[in-house]
Amino acid sequence: MIRKLLVLIVFFASLSAYGQGVGFATDTSPSGGASTELALTLDDVIHTAQNQSIAAMTARYTFLSSYWAFRSYKASRLPSLNLTGEVMNFNRSLTLLQDYDTGDLRYMENYNLQNTVGLSIRQNIALTGGTLSLYSSLNRLDQFGDRDSKSYYSQPITLSYTQPLFAYNSFKWAKKIEPKQFELAKRQYIEDMEAVTLRAVGYFFDLVLSRAQYDIAVKNYSNTKALHAIAEQRLELGSIKKDELLQLELRMLNDSLSINTTALTVREQQMRLNSFLRLPENARVLPSVDYDIPMVDMNYDMVVGKALENSSFNLQNDIKTLNAEADIARAKAERGASASINARFGLSQSGDTFRSAYADLLDQEVVGLQFSIPIFDWGMGKGRVKMAKARAEMVRSQIEQEEIDYRHEIFTLLEQFSAQYNQCYVARRANDIAERRYMIAMDNFRRGTLSVTDMNTAQSERDTANKTYIESLATFWQYYYDLRGRTLYDFIHKVDIVTEFEKIIEE
Secondary structure: OHHHHHHHHHHHHHHHHHHOOOOOOEEOOOOOOOEEEEEEEHHHHHHHHHHHOHHHHHHHHHHHHHHHHHHHHHHHOOOEEEEEEEEEEEEEEEEEEEOOOOOOEEEEEEEEEEEEEEEEEEEEOOOOOOEEEEEEEEEEEEEOOOOOEEEEEEEEEEEEEEEEEOOOOHHHHHHHHHHHHHHHHHHHHHHHHHHHHHHHHHHHHHHHHHHHHHHHHHHHHHHHHHHHHHHHHHHHHOOOOHHHHHHHHHHHHHHHHHHHHHHHHHHHHHHHHHHHHOOOOOEEEEEEOOOOOOOOOOOHHHHHHHHHHHOOHHHHHHHHHHHHHHHHHHHHHHHOOEEEEEEEEEEEEEEOOOOHHHOOOEEEEEEEEEEEOOOOOOOHHHHHHHHHHHHHHHHHHHHHHHHHHHHHHHHHHHHHHHHHHHHHHHHHHHHHHHHHHHHHHHHHHHHOOOOHHHHHHHHHHHHHHHHHHHHHHHHHHHHHHHHHHHHOEEOOOOEEOOOOHHHHHHO
């Protein structure tokens, strides 16, 4: 970890120095112009991607969004304090009123000013689904007209409670689901960062392969050019045929074309890596490859166990199941009778002065039961319950099938990874042998004991072996980081992958 931090410090210090015009070597090939050289290993590229790529930033902001959603849920379970009011509410209008004695309707002038202020505390009760409130308020009414007057109405303290009966308790289900949602967000963040790592590995080895092919193309052209000069001398001596010389000349021309093609590929892969890592456009990464791959001990039971324990897979299924069960509970609650108890207890008073509005307070008690009982709904409520239960069964079946597929994917990936180690070993041996055979072929051609056709064959086999070896290395690391992302487990250091979420939140 310390070594990675030192590498990053040097890297960003180098970028700063470049901005001042000092501290960098420049190169003009194959990048197409003056460029800044950066020697980076695979670990350096991964670390840079996880710290400054757009994909990593997106993962952080997605997690922060989930974090604040969870904070909002937790806040909904705490008491809320609210100050309410209605100030300078002036009303001058005609209002239609009915005389209770005669029953006559007539318009009366309404000419007043009202001011109201209140303070309330509200608490949701998760266990029962009810709501408890405690509030205090004061109202002043100023009447204008022929006889000006003012009056106060106070409610110093009032306690109210609303309790639904037979209703769907959203607080109860939120208590089960929301913590799992937040834990899911944590695991998905780590998985997203592992996905960033996997992309970085792909871009890194794409650049490694393209640069290797460019270097081979340059070397091939140089070697073929030297062999062509030798072949011209041998033609004069009669030890080689004209068609063989032309064949060698054609090979030299193809190698020249390959230099241009591979140079374009290098620039394209370099731009993709720079874009992903958010490096300057003129940055030229010189990838440093460790060709010694580690021996990683894995077995199916351990990998599947870590995947089910650490990844988001099981949590997602748990949340799907809980949501399905919540839908059933909601459908059942909405099918039958619904009722709620509303109770309010407190003190109140009115008076012409502020003081009198708080003197000799009067009790107030209001209790009521509201209910609704469906007499006949044509089976609509029962149908909703049946639908909810059918969806729940479908979800359970899907989860069962997804787990089977999930285990199969891990098994296949593990088998591919296990075989890839041997593939890398074989590809490395083949690359070494092809390189030695190519060098021997060049010596034999110089001595005049090898034909142009055999020389071309040795070169093509060497090029293919080198490409296959690099692709085998890339596949090995892609399989490894894919398994690491699915299990959230570092198989090399044998530790679970964790993240300091507090630092992300504080940033």
